Amino acid sequence: xxxxxxxxxxxxxxxxxxxxxxxxxxxxxxxxxxxxxxxxxxxxxxxxxxxxxxxxxxxxxxxxxxxxxxxxxxxxxxxxxxxxxxxxxxxxxxxxxxxxxxxxxxxxxxxxxxxxxxxxxxxxxxxxxxxxxxxxxxxxxxxxxxxxxxxxxxxxxxxxxxxxxxxxxxxxxxxxxxxxxxx
Amino acid sequence: xxxxxxxxxxxxxxxxxxxxxxxxxxxxxxxxxxxxxxxxxxxxxxxxxxxxxxxxxxxxxxxxxxxxxxxxxxxxxxxxxxxxxxxxxxxxxxxxxxxxxxxxxxxxxxxxxxxxxxxxxxxxxxxxxxxxxxxxxxxxxxxxxxxxxxxxxxxxxxxxxxxx
Numbered sequence: 253x254x255x256x257x258x259x260x261x262x263x264x265x266x267x268x269x270x271x272x273x274x275x276x277x278x279x280x281x282x283x284x285x286x287x288x289x290x291x292x293x294x295x296x297x298x299x300x301x302x303x304x305x306x307x308x309x310x311x312x313x314x315x316x317x318x319x320x321x322x323x324x325x326x327x328x329x330x331x332x333x334x335x336x337x338x339x340x341x342x343x344x345x346x347x348x349x350x351x352x353x354x355x356x357x358x359x360x361x362x363x364x365x366x367x368x369x370x371x372x373x374x375x376x377x378x379x380x381x382x383x384x385x386x387x388x389x390x391x392x393x394x395x396x397x398x399x400x401x402x403x404x405x406x407x408x409x410x411x412x413x414x415x416x417x418x419x420x421x422x423x424x425x426x427x428x429x430x431x432x433x434x435x
Numbered sequence: 436x437x438x439x440x441x442x443x444x445x446x447x448x449x450x451x452x453x454x455x456x457x458x459x460x461x462x463x464x465x466x467x468x469x470x471x472x473x474x475x476x477x478x479x480x481x482x483x484x485x486x487x488x489x490x491x492x493x494x495x496x497x498x499x500x501x502x503x504x505x506x507x508x509x510x511x512x513x514x515x516x517x518x519x520x521x522x523x524x525x526x527x528x529x530x531x532x533x534x535x536x537x538x539x540x541x542x543x544x545x546x547x548x549x550x551x552x553x554x555x556x557x558x559x560x561x562x563x564x565x566x567x568x569x570x571x572x573x574x575x576x577x578x579x580x581x582x583x584x585x586x587x588x589x590x591x592x593x594x595x596x597x598x599x
Contacts, residue, residue, distance in 0.1 A: 286487035388439060
């Protein structure tokens with residue numbers, strides 16, 4: 253959050269200086285007016301988006317998602333973990349430790365990878381924001397185009413487990429053993 | 436925007452109802468959502484201001500040559516790496532994408548930018564290095580680049596064929 257704040261206001265300061273030298277105060281005022289327009293029209297959309305995010309946070313708990321992941325194996329596990337990743341609420345402080353916990357539960361590496369890619373590509377909690385700002389049609393097209401990515405990546409890692417190493421203490425042999433154990 | 440607001444409001448009401456029936460935690464959900472809205476409001480405000488300034492500042496020739504449908508593969512590559520460099524959360528990222536769309540960016544550029552940001556954003560870098568190690572992070576980034584480029588390329592082809 254702090255990082256985003258610094259980047260946004262840092263970039264804003266730089267662009268305001270550039271805008272002043274390019275077009276003077278009038279171009280800055282024009283930009284501010286455009287921002288005011290977007291802010292006014294998007295206020296209720298943002299409020300609805302955040303209420304959706306809040307409800308998803310309560311509905312989809314880490315325990316519930318963990319239960320889903322332990323039931324399946326193979327391609328079904330890849331699809332379920334990718335979807336579970338997309339449904340998993342919370343930011344990087346929450347989902348990275350959650351993914352790390354898979355290791356202790358002996359879940360295979362391809363499940364971790366498809367969960368992680370599912371979170372990055374499908375992330376349900378950011379979809380309302382995407383629909384609101386880029387429009388429903390573009391958001392749907394983007395979603396459909398990128399839909400297979402977490403599944404393809406999961407299948408690739410299942411087929412070639414050595415293409416990626418998760419952490420230094422998880423050696424390929426160990427990982428293969430875990431994969432066989434779980435599939 | 437009004438249409439989207441209506442759709443999202445209906446979705447919010449449905450989720451509140453489901454939560455009321457399933458967990459009884461609908462008030463907690465509303466409180467959590469509003470609290471997050473208030474916490475992120477300064478970032479959203481900054482991002483909206485940034486988006487407005489980008490919209491008036493970005494030269495038409497730049498959009499035409501580098502980001503529009505006519506820019507072709509250049510736009511897709513720029514979108515992918517632009518998304519990677521936009522190391523920020525969704526509340527800040529999407530208003531910037533919206534301003535680029537308004538400026539005339541092509542569908543391929545927009546899709547590769549969103550995919551690039553989703554998979555490659557540098558904001559994830561410290562977390563991934565910290566939790567999974569440098570080797571994993573670098574490999575994941577390298578493997579993700581073709582997916583982002585391919586997604587942009589499919590968007591570009593779609594814009595030219597079915598949507599064009």
